[in-house]
Every structure is written in C-alpha cells, then in structure tokens.
Amino acid sequence: MSFRDHIRLCNNYDPARVVPLIAGNDRIGLLRRDNAAALQRFPHVFAVEDDKARLLASGDAAVVSQAVEGVVDALVAENRVPKWRNETFDVAPRWGAPPVFRLDRGAVPFFGTRAYGVHLNGYIRERNELYLWVGRRAPDKRVAPNKLDNVVAGGIGNGHGVEETLLKEGEEEASIPTGLSKGAVPAGAVSYRMETSLGIRDDVLFVYDLDMPADFVPENRDGEIVRFELMPVAAVIERVRATEDFKFNVNLVLLDFALRHGVLRPDDPEYLEVATGLHRPLD
Amino acid sequence: MSFRDHIRLCNNYDPARVVPLIAGNDRIGLLRRDNAAALQRFPHVFAVEDDKARLLASGDAAVVSQAVEGVVDALVAENRVPKWRNETFDVAPRWGAPPVFRLDRGAVPFFGTRAYGVHLNGYIRERNELYLWVGRRAPDKRVAPNKLDNVVAGGIGNGHGVEETLLKEGEEEASIPTGLSKGAVPAGAVSYRMETSLGIRDDVLFVYDLDMPADFVPENRDGEIVRFELMPVAAVIERVRATEDFKFNVNLVLLDFALRHGVLRPDDPEYLEVATGLHRPLD
Numbered sequence: 001m002s003f004r005d006h007i008r009l010c011n012n013y014d015p016a017r018v019v020p021l022i023a024g025n026d027r028i029g030l031l032r033r034d035n036a037a038a039l040q041r042f043p044h045v046f047a048v049e050d051d052k053a054r055l056l057a058s059g060d061a062a063v064v065s066q067a068v069e070g071v072v073d074a075l076v077a078e079n080r081v082p083k084w085r086n087e088t089f090d091v092a093p094r095w096g097a098p099p100v101f102r103l104d105r106g107a108v109p110f111f112g113t114r115a116y117g118v119h120l121n122g123y124i125r126e127r128n129e130l131y132l133w134v135g136r137r138a139p140d141k142r143v144a145p146n147k148l149d150n151v152v153a154g155g156i157g158n159g160h161g162v163e164e165t166l167l168k169e170g171e172e173e174a175s176i177p178t179g180l181s182k183g184a185v186p187a188g189a190v191s192y193r194m195e196t197s198l199g200i201r202d203d204v205l206f207v208y209d210l211d212m213p214a215d216f217v218p219e220n221r222d223g224e225i226v227r228f229e230l231m232p233v234a235a236v237i238e239r240v241r242a243t244e245d246f247k248f249n250v251n252l253v254l255l256d257f258a259l260r261h262g263v264l265r266p267d268d269p270e271y272l273e274v275a276t277g278l279h280r281p282l283d
Numbered sequence: 284m285s286f287r288d289h290i291r292l293c294n295n296y297d298p299a300r301v302v303p304l305i306a307g308n309d310r311i312g313l314l315r316r317d318n319a320a321a322l323q324r325f326p327h328v329f330a331v332e333d334d335k336a337r338l339l340a341s342g343d344a345a346v347v348s349q350a351v352e353g354v355v356d357a358l359v360a361e362n363r364v365p366k367w368r369n370e371t372f373d374v375a376p377r378w379g380a381p382p383v384f385r386l387d388r389g390a391v392p393f394f395g396t397r398a399y400g401v402h403l404n405g406y407i408r409e410r411n412e413l414y415l416w417v418g419r420r421a422p423d424k425r426v427a428p429n430k431l432d433n434v435v436a437g438g439i440g441n442g443h444g445v446e447e448t449l450l451k452e453g454e455e456e457a458s459i460p461t462g463l464s465k466g467a468v469p470a471g472a473v474s475y476r477m478e479t480s481l482g483i484r485d486d487v488l489f490v491y492d493l494d495m496p497a498d499f500v501p502e503n504r505d506g507e508i509v510r511f512e513l514m515p516v517a518a519v520i521e522r523v524r525a526t527e528d529f530k531f532n533v534n535l536v537l538l539d540f541a542l543r544h545g546v547l548r549p550d551d552p553e554y555l556e557v558a559t560g561l562h563r564p565l566d
Contacts, residue, residue, distance in 0.1 A: 095555050162549040185545035189558035204559075206549055260543050262468035266445040266489055272378050272565060275472035276487075279562045282555060 001242055003270040006251035007277040010192035018200060021111060023055040023100045026093035030112030030193075030200040038080055042071045055100070064101035072107045081107045082142065082198070089115055090158040094282070095204070102158045112200030114282075115155060118166045119253045120184060121209045122151035122174070122218065123233070130233040130261060132254070133218055135173070135225040137247065144247040148239075151218055151228065152176065153205075153250070162186075162206050173225055174218035176210075184208040187260060190252045191280040204282070207253055209260075233263050252278050284525055286553040289534035290560040293475035301483060304394055306338040306383045309376035313395030313476075313483045321363055325354045338383070347384035355390045364390045365425065365481070372398055373441040377565070378487070385441045395483030397565075398438060401449045402536045403467060404492045405434035405457070405501065406516070413516040413544060415537070416501055418456070418508040420530065427530040431522075434501055434511065435459065436488075436533070445469075445489045456508055457501035459493075467491040470543060473535045474563040487565070490536055492543075516546050535561050 019036050021029030031039070036053045039046040045067050047054040057067035065088075075081040085106040090099035091113045108115050122133040133151040137144055154169035156162060166184060170176035187207050194201045218228045231239075237258045240251050256278050258264045264271060302319050304312030314322070319336045322329040328350050330337040340350035348371075358364040368389040373382035374396045391398050405416040416434040420427055437452035439445060449467060453459035470490050477484045501511045514522075520541045523534050539561050541547045547554060 096552060186542075186548050187545060188542040189555055191555075191559050204555060259469075259471040262470060265469050269379060272472055272474075272487060276474050276562045276564050279559045280564075282559050 001244060003241055003251075003255060004273045004277070006240065006248070006255070007192075007273065010194050010248055010252055011277070011280060012195055013193035013200060014195065017195065018112065019050075019052050021053050021055065021113075023093070026100075028055070028091055028093055028100055028113055030202060031110075032112070032195065032199050035080070035110050035112075035199050038075065038078070039071070041074070045071050057101075061099045061101050065103070068101050068103060072104055075107065075110060081110050087155070088158045089113070089155065099158065105155060105157075109196055109199035109201050112202055114202045114204060116162075117153060117155045117203065117205045118162055118169065119150045119190075119205050119207055119250070120152035120166060120170065120181070121187075121207070121253065121257045122176075122212050123209065123257075124212050124214050124230070126214065130263065131230050132233050132236050132257070133174075133212065134229050134231050134236065135218070135220070136227045136229070138224050138226050141224060147247040147250070148245050149225065149247050149250050150253060151210075152181075153253075156206075166206075166208055172222040173220055174228070175221055176216075176218065180212070180216070181210060184210040188256070188279075190249070190256050190278050191282065192249065192252060192278075193280055194248075203249065205249065205253060207256060209257065233258065233261070237263055284527060286524055286534075286538060287556050287560070289523065289531070289538070290475075290556065293477050293531055293535055294560070294563060295478055296476035296483060297478065300478065301395065302333075302335050304336050304338065304396075306376070309383075311338070311374055311376055311383055311396060313485060314393075315395070315478065315482050318363070318393050318395075318482050321358065321361070322354070324357070328354050340384075344382045344384050348386070351384050351386060355387055358390065358393060364393050370438070371441045372396070372438065382441065388438060388440075392479055392482035392484050395485055397485045397487060399445075400436060400438045400486065400488045401445055401452065402433045402473075402488050402490055402533070403435035403449060403453065403464070404470075404490070404536065404540045405459075405495050406492065406540075407495050407497050407513070409497065413546065414513050415516050415519050415540070416457075416495065417512050417514050417519065418501070418503070419510045419512070421507050421509050424507060430530040430533070431528050432508065432530050432533050433536060434493075435464075436536075439489075449489075449491060455505040456503055457511070458504055459499075459501065463495070463499070464493060467493040471539070471562075473532070473539050473561050474565065475532065475535060475561075476563055477531075486532065488532065488536060490539060492540065516541065516544070520546055 018030045020027045040048045057064045087105045088102040092099045135149045167178045170181035190205045301313045303310045323331045340347045370388045371385040418432045450461045453464035473488045
C-alpha cells in the first residue's frame with residue numbers, strides 16, 4: 001500500500017459505468033448501469049433511458065419518499081439492496097437545498113445519492129508530539145468490520161445538522177461530553193467518489209479536530225466500537241501508508257489531519273498527491 | 284464577489300482551448316491553441332500537430348534549455364512573451380522528476396508548464412483571536428500590482444527546494460530571520476489551473492503557517508512589498524468574500540487557512556465549495 005493507493009481506492013469511480021439520476025433539472029444520484037436497469041420494473045416511479053434515469057414520482061418529500069420506499073422494498077427482496085438500516089438520509093441536488101426525498105441509508109449506494117458524514121480527529125499533544133485516539137470497529141458492522149476508525153464518525157441523517165451529529169455521535173460512540181465536543185474545530189471536508197459492490201458512494205465528510213484533555217479516555221456506548229487506543233500520529237500515518245488496517249475513508253481523513261498539522265512534509269514523495277487528492281470537487 | 288467567484292476565476296481553464304505539450308511519453312505543458320500555432324515557426328524545436336505539440340529538441344536539460352531559449356527570444360521579440368524575468372523554473376512531467384529543461388519564468392504561462400510556489404500565512408494569536416500579516420504588493424509588480432498578498436510568497440526557482448525558497452523569500456520579503464521561519468508548519472498545497480492573457484497558469488502553491496511572535500514586525504527588503512499590516516483573520520476573510528483586493532491566488536490560500544483553523548464554519552453557505560475547490564487534482 002501507499003498513500004496514493006488509498007486515494008485511488010476511494011476514487012475508483014468510472015463515469016462510463018454510470019448514468020445520472022435526474023429530478024426536474026437536477027442530478028441527484030449516480031446509478032451504475034445494472035442498478036439503472038433494475039429500476040425499469042418501476043415505470044411509475046422511474047423512467048430509465050439509455051443515458052439517464054429520471055425520477056417520475058412528484059410531490060412533497062414525504063410523498064416522493066413513500067413512492068421510492070416501495071421500490072426499495074422490492075430491491076431489498078431481490079437482494080440488490082441490503083436490509084433496511086432504518087436511518088434515512090436527505091436526497092438533494094446539493095448541500096443545503098431542500099430534500100427531494102428521504103432514502104434509507106442502506107439504499108444510498110444503489111442510487112448513488114450524495115451522503116454526508118462527520119469525522120472527528122480526537123488528539124492530544126504531549127511534549128510537542130501529537131497522539132490520536134483510534135477506535136476498532138465492531139466485528140458485526142456491515143461496512144468495514146474490525147477496521148480502525150476515527151474516535152467519532154457518523155452519517156448525517158435527514159434533518160440533522162453537522163455539529164448536532166458530531167455532538168450526538170460523540171456521546172454515543174465515545175462518551176465525549178457535549179461541553180467538550182463543542183470545542184471541536186471544523187477543519188474542512190474530505191470528498192471522494194467510489195464504486196462498491198452495491199453501487200456508488202458519493203461521499204462528503206465534514207472533518208473536525210478536537211484537542212482532548214490528556215486524562216480523558218473515550219468509552220463506547222452503542223456497541224459500534226470495541227476498543228479505543230491512543231497512538232502517536234506518526235505511527236498512525238506509517239500504518240496508513242503500509243496497511244489497510246483503517247477503514248477505507250478514514251485513511252483519507254487521517255492523511256488530511258497529517259497534512260494540516262505538518263506531520264507530512266513536502267519532502268515526502270507523495271506529498272502533492274495527498275495534498276491534491278483528498279477533496280474531489282463537487283459536481 | 285463571493286468565495287466561489289475567486290475559486291472559479293483561478294479555475295477558468297477550458298481544455299477545449301488547449302493542446303498538450305509532450306516530451307517523450309509525458310505531458311509537460313498546456314499550450315493555448317494560438318500559442319501552439321506560434322510554435323510552428325520553430326520546426327527544429329517543436330512539432331505542432333492538431334491535437335498536440337511535441338518537443339523535438341533532445342539531450343540533457345542544458346542542451347534542451349538552450350534550444351527553447353532561442354524560441355523564447357523570438358517570442359519575446361513578437362511580444363507573445365513578456366520580457367525576460369531572468370529567473371528560471373524547472374520543467375518536468377511531475378514534481379520531483381528530473382527536469383526536461385529550464386524555462387524563464389516569463390515564458391511559463393505561454394507553455395503552460397506547471398509552476399510551484401510557496402506561500403506563508405504569518406499569523407499571531409491574541410486572546411484566542413487570529414490575526415494575519417498582510418502585504419501590499421508594489422505598484423511596479425508585473426503580476427497583480429497593488430494587490431494584497433501573504434506575508435511571504437515566491438516561486439520555486441530551478442534547483443531550489445520548498446523550504447529553502449520559504450527561508451530565502453522570508454528574509455528578502457519580510458526580514459523574517461531563518462531561525463523563526465524554520466518553525467513554519469507545512470499545511471498542504473493549493474492548486475488551480477487558470478487561463479490568463481499569456482496562456483495557462485498550472486500552479487501548485489505549497490502552504491505554510493507561521494505562528495509569529497507578537498512583537499515581530501515584518502519589513503520588506505526587495506522592494507516587492509510596500510507595506511505590511513496586521514489584520515484580524517475574520518476581517519481578511521470578509522474582505523476576500525466581498526472584494527478583489529487580494530491577488531487572485533492569495534484568496535485561495537487565505538480560504539484554505541480559514542478552513543483549516545475553523546474560521547470558516549460548516550454553516551457558511553459556501554463551506555463545501557471552498558473545502559472542495561482549493562485543491563485541483565494534478566494530472
């Protein structure tokens with residue numbers, strides 16, 4: 001592995017394998033061609049053409065969501081979509097725009113709608129050295145079981161804000177009191193577009209840094225993390241470079257952290273690939 | 284103006300207006316079609332075809348540089364290239380690769396070869412507020428006269444390293460002792476591709492932050508900056524948002540600084556455009 005391998009893995013998207021999903025005049029998703037073909041069975045909800053698919057269901061978000069839910073039900077029965085996650089994401093042409101509908105998280109890659117998450121780099125500084133709190137994901141996680149993760153990370157469910165999600169996930173995943181996590185500093189976003197077995201992940205991760213008290217030990221409450229460990233950031237980055245121990249997108253968040261804090265330096269042969277590879281422009 | 288206007292201005296590159304400049308198997312530049320046509324007069328140095336131009340001169344960097352210098356001489360005489368800057372940049376297929384030739388800085392946009400620079404955000408922190416040192420460029424600067432600038436910024440000339448350039452420019456432009464500027468923290472790179480009247484700027488700016496002593500006042504030595512001023516970073520960013528007072532690419536460096544330090548926050552309507560718009564992937 002190398003840094004660039006992690007970046008490539010998260011950006012393996014090939015536009016030739018995909019058609020846009022259109023609502024009105026806006027693209028709201030990216031359908032792999034096999035997934036688009038599977039929607040032909042639902043002509044009251046989707047019009048599937050050679051070069052695009054169009055959402056036909058209209059009305060307010062609740063009405064459209066119900067129509068799409070019927071489709072997702074059938075896709076789950078066909079095993080094209082994993083079972084319901086019972087957590088819905090807003091689907092909109094861009095961040096901040098009113099949602100066209102809400103979609104169960106499990107169906108998001110099938111439709112290739114953009115998903116937003118929050119990742120927190122929880123660090124301590126001791127004698128000018130940085131250490132990062134790292135979590136080990138539970139073995140029963142659907143995505144990336146047993147992989148290493150940021151101290152807090154979560155998807156932004158419909159109707160929830162960025163900071164609100166950070167505070168909620170901070171409590172559930174790491175028992176971080178909101179009085180502490182409110183001090184987290186927003187530091188940009190990591191973005192990538194990735195084809196997986198299910199479809200397209202078109203992801204934007206809001207990134208925060210939190211300077212944590214040296215005596216605070218994170219503790220998981222929701223069963224998603226089995227163990228936390230404090231690691232020197234230089235060791236974290238060498239592990240990113242050499243292994244796939246971290247969840248695929250967490251590698252990118254950690255590289256962004258290392259860049260911003262001067263842990264990676266311009267004499268690293270991959271410096272510019274990292275500096276220009278973590279922020280796929282949105283379109 | 285808005286943040287996105289600054290990003291768009293620096294990324295107004297249109298591939299349809301350009302052909303690649305090829306050396307061996309590598310692209311080393313981007314020639315606007317009118318500039319490519321102007322090279323047809325030099326068939327011993329360049330082979331100009333419909334969809335590309337090829338460097339024919341071969342040999343070591345010194346030999347090729349000399350052949351290209353003859354061409355640049357003629358282009359200067361025709362006013363296609365501004366007069367010699369007497370400072371040369373390495374031309375290479377990618378950062379760190381051996382140079383194919385060296386090119387006078389004034390001719391870089393004509394050939395659209397990638398140029399590298401260093402920008403330093405010199406800041407002080409007082410009562411949890413950040414202030415940035417800002418310079419006013421001299422009225423006789425060829426590029427962006429009278430515009431506001433980072434405290435230190437300079438191109439990386441051939442054979443010089445990133446940190447070496449930072450230290451040298453820090454002394455010349457702002458009288459920063461090298462003992463101080465050695466403490467600057469590398470924080471990534473800003474990249475963009477821009478068409479100007481001269482051709483294509485394909486720029487990569489290495490970015491550093493320097494926490495400056497509160498009692499240090501920068502002083503210019505080389506005549507390139509007429510005045511330095513300490514400004515609250517929030518005021519700097521509002522000035523970026525509303526005006527064109529800063530040099531075109533400095534807006535991007537300042538937005539990157541504001542993002543990394545939590546001065547811009549996710550509730551800003553342009554947050555994601557900024558977070559994903561400052562790091563054009565290299566190709």
